[in-house]
Amino acid sequence: MDNRFNTTYLTLGGYVDVHKYGYFYFAFMLTTFIFIISSNSVIVYLICVHRSLHEPMYIFIAALLMNSVLFCTTFYPKLLTDFLSEKQIISYPLCIFQAFFHYSFGGSEFFLLTAMAFDRYVCICKPLQYPTIMRTQTIKLILVLAWLVPACELTASAVLATRLKPCQFFIHQKIYCDFYSLAKLTCGDTTSSKALGLFLMTNLIFVPVVFIVFSYTKILIITFNGSRNEKQKAVQTCLPHLLVLINFSILSGYDIIKIRVKASIPQRANFILYLLLICCSSIFNPFIYGLKMKEISKNACKGFVFYRK
Incomplete structure (x- = not known):
């Protein structure tokens, strides 16, 4: 490969034994991808077609699954x-493009989980004000902001990344792209890029998580003094959101720690963990909401019975 090719394309060095098990990996990941699309789409469809599910909580669930x-x-x-x-390579512009949407949709995930926590907080802690606060216009605004704010904030990172070109051929030790790793492997002063990354991490992850923890703490305090029926209802509606939050936070936390801390983890273990990071959340969510949310599971069962007839 010539120098021009080396400075334009990156080698993704996080793959393991692709020449031996490439077809197995392909079949497994294709099956997983089809399952993720179909399972998430089924729940979104159920929420759309059943009027009993046209409530803020279920609308936010549909948005999260989408x-x-x-x-x-x-x-x-x-x-x-x-x-x-034969070779796992990616062009530098496409790498920036992938990193942008990776973090944008990841940030939207935290924003949507924050919206769910706010919805549950108002519903349980301020029930009389719930219809006034959670109006249709408010829900639409929250959904727009959940996708728009992360995308707008990450545009700055994408612009900075386009100005920092790779100065030599290098192997990107992952199976997907991220801004922090690209900044470490490019020429020039990357101080502004790293400072912006820290700001975005705080704004898109830390602040939403703090708000979510605060909301559920308030819910826990109020329901602790309530009746047994109130406690059961609170657990039934809040537990799925908490499980999804914990799952996504652990996966995101591993990704952040791995790219910022140099740790000697075997390449095979890294490869498996990267695949889990990509797969787990999207597989986990429809199971949690489909099985734990009573109204969704009830309508799913009705749809299955109707289909069998």
């Missing part, structure tokens, strides 16, 4: 292509 599908589409097409390719 975001999970969008999040997956930033990874799976490239993954599937790489599993069948």
